[in-house]
Amino acid sequence: MARTRSTKSLSQRIDREYFKRLYTIPKWRRILSLAFTAIGLMWVLGWSEPAFNAGPLSKGHHILEGNCATCHTGSALWGKKVEDQACVTCHDGPAHKEQQTFTPGCLTCHVEHKGSVELASTILDASCTQCHGNLQTKNGKITVAASVADFASHPDFGALKSPDPGTIKFGHQVHMKADLRGTNGPTQLKCSTCHQAGRDGQMKIANFKDDCESCHRLEFNRRVDKVLPHDKPEIALAFARQTLTDYIAKHPGDVNVVDPAIDPRIMAARLGPAGSAAEWIRRGMEDTETLMWRKTCVECHAVSDKHEVAKAQTPVTWLKGAKFDHNPHGVVACTECHGNALQSKATSDVLLPNVATCQQCHRTSNPSASANCTECHVYHDWSKAKPIDTQRKILELLNR
Ligand code: HEC
Ligand code: HEC
Ligand code: HEC
Ligand code: HEC
Ligand code: HEC
Ligand code: HEC
Ligand code: HEC
Numbered sequence: 001m002a003r004t005r006s007t008k009s010l011s012q013r014i015d016r017e018y019f020k021r022l023y024t025i026p027k028w029r030r031i032l033s034l035a036f037t038a039i040g041l042m043w044v045l046g047w048s049e050p051a052f053n054a055g056p057l058s059k060g061h062h063i064l065e066g067n068c069a070t071c072h073t074g075s076a077l078w079g080k081k082v083e084d085q086a087c088v089t090c091h092d093g094p095a096h097k098e099q100q101t102f103t104p105g106c107l108t109c110h111v112e113h114k115g116s117v118e119l120a121s122t123i124l125d126a127s128c129t130q131c132h133g134n135l136q137t138k139n140g141k142i143t144v145a146a147s148v149a150d151f152a153s154h155p156d157f158g159a160l161k162s163p164d165p166g167t168i169k170f171g172h173q174v175h176m177k178a179d180l181r182g183t184n185g186p187t188q189l190k191c192s193t194c195h196q197a198g199r200d201g202q203m204k205i206a207n208f209k210d211d212c213e214s215c216h217r218l219e220f221n222r223r224v225d226k227v228l229p230h231d232k233p234e235i236a237l238a239f240a241r242q243t244l245t246d247y248i249a250k251h252p253g254d255v256n257v258v259d260p261a262i263d264p265r266i267m268a269a270r271l272g273p274a275g276s277a278a279e280w281i282r283r284g285m286e287d288t289e290t291l292m293w294r295k296t297c298v299e300c301h302a303v304s305d306k307h308e309v310a311k312a313q314t315p316v317t318w319l320k321g322a323k324f325d326h327n328p329h330g331v332v333a334c335t336e337c338h339g340n341a342l343q344s345k346a347t348s349d350v351l352l353p354n355v356a357t358c359q360q361c362h363r364t365s366n367p368s369a370s371a372n373c374t375e376c377h378v379y380h381d382w383s384k385a386k387p388i389d390t391q392r393k394i395l396e397l398l399n400r
């Protein structure tokens with residue numbers, strides 16, 4: 001048998017240029033991989049920044065959308081770490097308490113690229129309980145609860161422990177009676193007669209002019225139809241003297257009339273007429289002072305021996321270590337949180353709700369009333385914030 005397949009003839013059947021030639025599929029594979037690499041490079045180099053944006057920036061930071069390098073400090077973007085130093089070039093984040101043993105970095109609490117959220121609402125309890133789970137202080141003294149792990153086990157509010165420091169005498173119980181003697185017969189006051197929530201969520205503090213005067217008139221003399229101005233004693237007394245002087249000048253005959261005592265329980269009856277204008281005024285002033293220091297002013301005020309009226313000291317903010325706003329709670333009856341107002345006989349009573357009142361709604365199982373620490377507390381001590389003098393240009397923020 002003749003050998004028909006020699007090595008040579010075999011080799012002739014093989015296309016030796018195969019690897020040099022480009023067929024359709026490998027050709028496109030090459031073109032496409034080159035094109036994608038190029039697109040990828042352009043992408044990384046920032047031609048199409050938003051494409052690998054980690055997500056939209058938070059509400060307050062939308063103004064920085066055009067210049068990522070404001071936070072991602074450094075020339076290249078890829079993998080550039082954000083450091084606390086970048087944050088504080090624009091705004092301070094003052095530390096929390098003098099006594100804290102360390103200062104956590106901004107990014108342990110503040111997240112970014114989560115969209116249009118208030119940054120504080122994204123802060124987890126763990127940011128706080130890393131310290132408050134087992135509190136330590138620089139000087140070793142702890143003035144608040146040493147362990148607050150969550151709101152369910154939160155201690156009661158410190159403000160409930162000391163009495164109300166206010167000096168205006170006032171019994172809520174007496175005034176909430178169904179048949180209180182009012183100007184036009186028996187009346188039933190409402191909480192909102194004296195307290196209304198302002199835009200800031202705080203309740204208006206009752207004041208004499210709007211809330212007391214209609215029933216507690218500062219009368220001082222039968223002859224005149226005026227009342228004392230509600231002011232410092234010397235101003236009230238000067239007003240009384242002027243009013244009496246004017247009156248007797250117009251009615252000189254009244255020096256011969258004997259008036260019954262304006263309040264016989266605290267002043268002796270006059271035995272005879274005054275006789276002169278000067279004596280009539282002197283007696284009028286004596287009665288005014290007797291009324292002030294034994295009846296009118298002292299009904300509501302602590303007055304010193306020197307007839308000085310004590311500062312009112314009615315607290316405006318009670319829970320200094322937390323935030324509270326009446327407005328979002330406006331649908332709840334006042335007495336649900338201030339039930340003891342109906343029994344209170346003295347100003348010194350504290351009428352505030354305890355933590356259990358809040359825990360009924362603020363619990364992890366209730367999606368509408370958050371139990372997160374930051375719902376009620378701030379972290380930064382903003383009173384210590386340093387002002388920042390920014391030099392950034394508009395075009396710099398727009399990265400042009
Ligand atoms: C207000 C500051 C701020 C601005 C402005 C900002 N970032 Fe970020 N970015 C952050 C923070 C904080 C992180 C979390 C990563 C970290 O810990 O370094 C982050 C993370 C990232 C990540 C994830 C990768 C990584 O480095 O961990 C990418 C990608 C990113 N940012 C892209 C952008 C782009 C694109 C822009 C511009 C549109 C931008 N960022 C603007 C604060 C910012
Ligand atoms: C280039 C300037 C700039 C840089 C850098 C910057 N911020 Fe801001 N930040 C702002 C401005 C402006 C606001 C909006 C203030 C306002 O609306 O009152 C803001 C608001 C905030 C707010 C409140 C807004 C919200 O959504 O709740 C937080 C928290 C905050 N920044 C944290 C940070 C942190 C953390 C960093 C560092 C990762 C940082 N910022 C970096 C300028 C900057
Ligand atoms: C332990 C957690 C924590 C750390 C650490 C932290 N923050 Fe905050 N930050 C908060 C909380 C909670 C709020 C919202 C309540 C408040 O103002 O304290 C907030 C609010 C802010 C605000 C918004 C203020 C406003 O106008 O509403 C800015 C700005 C801010 N932080 C910047 C910073 C900077 C800068 C750093 C780092 C130097 C930092 N934060 C570190 C928890 C933290
Ligand atoms: C680095 C540790 C640390 C972190 C983190 C921390 N705290 Fe504090 N906190 C302290 C110290 C220290 C005190 C002061 C305790 C004292 O004087 O007895 C304190 C006091 C408080 C008080 C007492 C009331 C007041 O203001 O006087 C509250 C409320 C509070 N922190 C809430 C928070 C919340 C909410 C967070 C998280 C956003 C937080 N803390 C994060 C260390 C920390
Ligand atoms: C006639 C006016 C008047 C009416 C009506 C009134 N209050 Fe007051 N309230 C005051 C005055 C004055 C103070 C300040 C003196 C004091 O602390 O007792 C006060 C203080 C308070 C305080 C803060 C003081 C503390 O110790 O906690 C609360 C809470 C309060 N009132 C709730 C109520 C509620 C709830 C009602 C309705 C049930 C009500 N008040 C009705 C006049 C009024
Ligand atoms: C609607 C009328 C009315 C108003 C408004 C009113 N009071 Fe009275 N108040 C009375 C009457 C009536 C009494 C006597 C009640 C009694 O003894 O049964 C009284 C008694 C008092 C007493 C003595 C009894 C006690 O509570 O200790 C004080 C103090 C007092 N009021 C303070 C105030 C103050 C402060 C205000 C304004 C914040 C005020 N009152 C508003 C009607 C009113
Ligand atoms: C029915 C109760 C009532 C009577 C009566 C009353 N006051 Fe007042 N007084 C108040 C209340 C409530 C305040 C605090 C809010 C305000 O200023 O109206 C106050 C505040 C004051 C203050 C300011 C205290 C401070 O904190 O600096 C002076 C001064 C004062 N009264 C003087 C007088 C004098 C003088 C009289 C008598 C002529 C008098 N008052 C009678 C209820 C009364």
Ligand code: HEC
Binds near residue numbers: 196326335
């Ligand atoms: C969900 C509970 C809740 C309800 C409902 C509520 N309060 Fe309060 N109230 C509070 C708390 C908490 C404080 C302490 C706030 C602070 O000063 O820090 C307070 C404080 C007050 C104060 C003292 C002044 C102030 O704002 O700090 C008055 C007055 C008051 N409340 C009256 C009312 C009246 C009137 C109503 C009904 C219209 C009402 N409250 C409804 C919880 C409540």
Ligand code: HEC
Binds near residue numbers: 329337353370375
């Ligand atoms: C009847 C249920 C209920 C009770 C009781 C209640 N809360 Fe709330 N609270 C809510 C709800 C719901 C919200 C959210 C409202 C919103 O987002 O508009 C809220 C919001 C808040 C906020 C945030 C307010 C803001 O400005 O966004 C604080 C702080 C707060 N509550 C504190 C308290 C405290 C302190 C108590 C107890 C004295 C209390 N709450 C009792 C239901 C309740």
Ligand code: HEC
Binds near residue numbers: 129132145320374
């Ligand atoms: C629903 C509102 C609310 C929530 C949620 C909340 N707190 Fe409070 N917290 C308060 C109020 C109100 C006070 C009383 C402040 C005062 O008395 O001045 C307080 C007081 C404190 C105190 C001081 C206690 C003391 O001994 O005087 C600490 C510490 C504290 N909170 C930490 C936390 C921590 C940590 C969290 C989260 C795990 C948290 N709180 C969640 C409302 C809240």
